[in-house]
Amino acid sequence: MSAGTSQETPATARGGLFVTFEGIDGSGKSTQCRMLADTLRARGLDVVLTREPGGSDGAEEIRRLVLEGDPDRWSAETELLLFTAARRDHLERRILPALAAGQVVVCDRFADSTRMYQGLSRGDLRASVDQLHRLMIGHEPDLTILIDMDPAKGLARAKGRQGSEERFEDFGLDLQQRMRAGFLALAQEFANRFRVIDGDRPMDVVAQDVLDVVAAALPERDGDAGA
Structure with a gap:
């Protein structure tokens, strides 16, 4: 069974709404996550x-393992196991x-990032x-918002943060270019839940587009939230 035809349970079947944000490093998705949560x-x-890797005490411990240190600290296979855990x-x-x-759960990255970083761009591990x-895992988001960004601009923005979690940025522009192409391909593969939004615009303009998309996906009882 391919990923595009898997039978994972959507969040709406469980009563809430599960929204994830994806994009290359420096795309602005983390900012858009916060703005959306504040508005809702x-x-x-x-x-x-919440965020990935992380979001729970145990997952935050793993986050430090995979996002800090030398780029070659872990193989793609080891990363896959750590991220899944x-x-x-x-x-x-x-x-x-x-x-x-x-x-409403708003999550900065989820399984689509693993499909890209470990499944495509760091090794031939998609299967x-x-x-x-x-x-x-067995669960997919109800809605995935892909903040699309030119890889060179995104990488420059990400490196400008000068934080400690730059292990993936240190792989350079080639990885970011492959990631962008891969995310856009995922958006076609999972077209039922992906929405692509141009992130190379003022953040308030991007935020309004994000809100419009999310408001349309909210359960009927909350449908007036986007009005």
Whole structure:
């Protein structure tokens, strides 16, 4: 069974709405996650803002392992196992309980990043990524927003942050170019849940487009949140 035809359970079947953001490093997706969460909360919705890798205590410990240090610290295969372990803990302890309570979960990255970083751009592991996802995760977002950005601009922005979590940025522009192409291909593969938004515009303009897309996906009982 291919990833595009898998039978993972959508969040709406469990009562909440699961929104993920994807994009290359420096695309502005983390900022858009925060802006969306703030706007939805201001309109009366119960929102959980989280991230990957991370989002739970155990997953945050794994985050430090995979995002810091030398670029060659881990093989793509080891990364895949670490990210899957972090995602499983995050899913059990934070995402699923929030969805069961009818909350909106806004997550900065999810399984699509693993499909790209370890499945495509760091090694020919897409089949392994999808197999582990089906076995250990089994859930897809209701809506995935891809913030599209020119790789050179995104990398310059990401490197300008000068933080400690730059292990993937240190792989250079070639990785970012392959990532962008891969994300756009994923958006076609999972066209039912992906929406591509141009991130190379003022952040308030991007945020309005994001809000419009999310408002259209909210359950009917919350449909007036985007008005």
